[in-house]
Amino acid sequence: MLVIRPLRETDLDDLYAMAAAAGKGLTTLPADRELLQAKIRRAEESFSQRCAPEAGLYLFALEDTELNKAVGISGIEARVGLQEVFYNYRLSVTVNASKELGVHVRTPTLHLSNDMTDTTEICSLLLANDYKGGGNGLLLSRCRFMYLDDFRKHFSEKVFAEMRGVSDEQGHSPLWDALGSKFFDMDFSQADRLSGLGNKAFIAELMPKYPIYLPMLPDAARAVIGRVHDNTRPALSMLQAEGFNFNGLVDIFDGGPVVEAFAHNIRTVRESLSRYAMVVNKPINTSVAPEQRVMISNRSFRDFRVTTVPVDCIGPDTVSISREVAEALLIESGDPVRLAPLKDGGLSAMHGARGQGAAGDKSSPRGHSYRNRQGQR
Amino acid sequence: MWRVRPAKLDDLKPILRIVGAQAARLSSTLPKTEENLTRAIEQTQASLSPTHNNRKPRRFLFVLENTDTGEIGGTAGIDSRAGNGQPFYNYRRDYLIHASHELSVSRRVEVLYPSHALTDLSLLRSFTIKDELRKTSAFELLARARILFIASHRDWFSSHTVVEIQGIQHPDGRVPFWDSLGRHFFNMDFESADQYSGQLSKTFIAELMPPNPIYVTLLSDEAQQAMGQGHPLAEPSQQLLRQEGFHPGCFLDIFDGGPVLEVRTDSLKTLVTCQLKTLHGSHHDQGDQCLIAAGEGDQFRCLLAPVSETLSGDVKVPVNTWHGLEKTAGDQVRISPL
Numbered sequence: 001m002l003v004i005r006p007l008r009e010t011d012l013d014d015l016y017a018m019a020a021a022a023g024k025g026l027t028t029l030p031a032d033r034e035l036l037q038a039k040i041r042r043a044e045e046s047f048s049q050r051c052a053p054e055a056g057l058y059l060f061a062l063e064d065t066e067l068n069k070a071v072g073i074s075g076i077e078a079r080v081g082l083q084e085v086f087y088n089y090r091l092s093v094t095v096n097a098s099k100e101l102g103v104h105v106r107t108p109t110l111h112l113s114n115d116m117t118d119t120t121e122i123c124s125l126l127l128a129n130d131y132k133g134g135g136n137g138l139l140l141s142r143c144r145f146m147y148l149d150d151f152r153k154h155f156s157e158k159v160f161a162e163m164r165g166v167s168d169e170q171g172h173s174p175l176w177d178a179l180g181s182k183f184f185d186m187d188f189s190q191a192d193r194l195s196g197l198g199n200k201a202f203i204a205e206l207m208p209k210y211p212i213y214l215p216m217l218p219d220a221a222r223a224v225i226g227r228v229h230d231n232t233r234p235a236l237s238m239l240q241a242e243g244f245n246f247n248g249l250v251d252i253f254d255g256g257p258v259v260e261a262f263a264h265n266i267r268t269v270r271e272s273l274s275r276y277a278m279v280v281n282k283p284i285n286t287s288v289a290p291e292q293r294v295m296i297s298n299r300s301f302r303d304f305r306v307t308t309v310p311v312d313c314i315g316p317d318t319v320s321i322s323r324e325v326a327e328a329l330l331i332e333s334g335d336p337v338r339l340a341p342l343k344d345g346g347l348s349a350m351h352g353a354r355g356q357g358a359a360g361d362k363s364s365p366r367g368h369s370y371r372n373r374q375g376q377r
Numbered sequence: 378m379w380r381v382r383p384a385k386l387d388d389l390k391p392i393l394r395i396v397g398a399q400a401a402r403l404s405s406t407l408p409k410t411e412e413n414l415t416r417a418i419e420q421t422q423a424s425l426s427p428t429h430n431n432r433k434p435r436r437f438l439f440v441l442e443n444t445d446t447g448e449i450g451g452t453a454g455i456d457s458r459a460g461n462g463q464p465f466y467n468y469r470r471d472y473l474i475h476a477s478h479e480l481s482v483s484r485r486v487e488v489l490y491p492s493h494a495l496t497d498l499s500l501l502r503s504f505t506i507k508d509e510l511r512k513t514s515a516f517e518l519l520a521r522a523r524i525l526f527i528a529s530h531r532d533w534f535s536s537h538t539v540v541e542i543q544g545i546q547h548p549d550g551r552v553p554f555w556d557s558l559g560r561h562f563f564n565m566d567f568e569s570a571d572q573y574s575g576q577l578s579k580t581f582i583a584e585l586m587p588p589n590p591i592y593v594t595l596l597s598d599e600a601q602q603a604m605g606q607g608h609p610l611a612e613p614s615q616q617l618l619r620q621e622g623f624h625p626g627c628f629l630d631i632f633d634g635g636p637v638l639e640v641r642t643d644s645l646k647t648l649v650t651c652q653l654k655t656l657h658g659s660h661h662d663q664g665d666q667c668l669i670a671a672g673e674g675d676q677f678r679c680l681l682a683p684v685s686e687t688l689s690g691d692v693k694v695p696v697n698t699w700h701g702l703e704k705t706a707g708d709q710v711r712i713s714p715l
Binding site (some may be wrong): 053094096098100101103105107179182183184185194201205206207208209210212213215216219307 | 415475476479480482486488557558561562563564565575580581584585586587588589590591592593596600678
């Protein structure tokens with residue numbers, strides 16, 4: 001069984017192996033043992049609330065319970081830009097116009113900004129190659145939104161993700177070559193690595209502070225501004241399906257887009273259901289297609305667990321789960337759980353299972369959004 | 378005999394002919410249409426008038442005239458205040474250090490800042506001369522006569538004087554600095570922009586020029602090389618101006634990146650070395666060739682003549698020079714050696 005749980009110290013080796021296999025381009029998780037260990041420690045402090053809420057870094061592991069091994073990771077950074085400065089370029093338009101001459105010129109312009117400061121970032125998604133497919137990536141990514149919504153006060157209203165921008169196999173980024181490298185004697189992969197090691201703000205000190213007029217950059221560089229790396233396209237589609245949109249900000253190095261959504265608009269949040277767990281002894285057929293599975297979380301802050309169960313286990317008030325699932329989620333019969341569709345098609349399946357009882361909603365402050373949805377039907 | 382005097386409306390047609398022959402090769406701030414040139418001459422006349430309001434900027438256009446044939450050989454102008462009451466635009470070439478202590482990296486970054494710093498300084502402009510006169514002493518006469526004019530009307534001019542030297546332009550008309558910068562924002566070719574800046578109010582520059590500083594490293598290599606470089610054809614006048622004490626500072630032309638030369642007005646060599654003398658006649662052509670200027674306002678005349686000095690602060694020049702100067706014996710003149 002695959003279960004989401006907080007990342008632990010013992011995951012270091014697995015995490016390192018994954019980071020090393022991922023190679024270049026994963027800025028937030030470089031293959032650096034010390035750095036990874038520091039991240040894990042920060043995550044442990046966050047889950048046990050031993051650090052200030054705004055310093056929180058919530059890292060989740062996807063564990064294969066049979067192998068007792070972490071096979072994926074994803075994270076939420078509670079607030080960016082508070083310890084150091086968080087930079088983006090804002091892609092905006094400068095208009096120069098002269099009525100006298102009948103000239104009206106629109107110039108796309110990059111402005112250095114710190115607009116995402118104090119905002120929650122979803123980050124650090126990484127899945128071992130053997131586990132790709134079957135909805136595992138979705139579980140790893142979307143479980144975060146259930147956590148985010150259950151513990152809203154730890155996070156900002158707005159949530160964003162930085163998408164990896166365009167670079168080639170050799171690690172050359174057209175934007176970096178045309179812009180960053182002119183101010184900083186370093187190739188992109190080196191700058192990117194430094195940035196992952198926590199030196200991004202230092203690098204930003206060397207970057208141009210005045211607006212950059214795009215017509216002054218070569219076409220190759222202009223073409224990649226706001227575009228994602230081919231490998232990141234599925235992740236972008238997933239986030240777009242959740243309601244995330246490009247917000248006009250791009251990465252200062254590679255021009256990758258920032259996408260954002262308000263927490264209450266995120267689809268996983270909107271389409272969540274509250275139920276009580278009912279542990280049943282009769283066997284449950286768990287080998288159903290991803291479309292027929294739903295995420296189920298134990299709604300625990302300190303020991304957050306999520307796995308998937310077949311959609312037809314959902315009853316009007318309860319969700320039937322096996323003893324094995326209950327143990328994995330650290331729950332017993334009668335405990336509240338949260339459910340959300342795993343795949344885009346999962347919603348219709350859940351509709352059928354909804355019934356009329358919304359007992360769980362009464363105990364859940366999030367229930368009203370679900371009621372609104374029912375009211376529309 | 379060549380002499381320099383303030384332009385009159387009669388000079389309109391001959392000046393336009395010079396402009397027509399020159400425009401393609403060396404652009405100048407000289408107006409190129411009849412209407413604008415008329416205005417420039419009218420402004421000159423108004424600026425020379427004793428009733429001119431002293432708080433208002435003055436603009437002068439002088440012509441190089443052959444007193445024997447009436448031929449006009451060139452023009453030269455002065456604005457008492459650059460911008461003429463409007464902002465005067467330049468780029469200031471400056472540097473920033475981008476440094477990171479943690480990474481022990483430090484980098485010098487060259488930046489062009491839009492600047493109005495030269496507004497209201499005195500400006501030499503509109504220098505145009507016929508090709509066949511370029512290598513003659515008339516060239517120097519035309520260029521330096523303006524400084525003698527400043528010397529005789531010092532109160533009208535500012536503490537500093539500047540002059541914009543035309544920047545690099547390829548024979549096919551391409552202007553690398555413009556192509557890499559201004560073209561993106563003004564959406565027109567260099568010639569049009571240059572023309573507009575000569576004749577329209579400067580409002581269009583304020584409207585179309587990028588408001589933020591420009592990183593030099595993002596300009597094309599060709600444009601970077603052109604920064605602060607004068608056009609080869611402007612080299613003789615640049616040399617002459619340097620001899621006068623002009624030197625390049627940190628300002629560039631916003632269109633072609635040509636250098637702006639600056640000098641303290643009171644340090645202008647011709648202004649410092651010229652002397653007031655009393656005019657007398659001589660009947661021979663001996664003596665050193667000197668610039669000799671006389672007259673105030675619209676009576677200002679400047680020409681070249683062999684001068685022999687006497688001990689008492691008098692100068693002797695050939696009598697026919699008097700006619701050129703429209704002066705007679707006993708009048709005050711200002712002389713400066715060639």
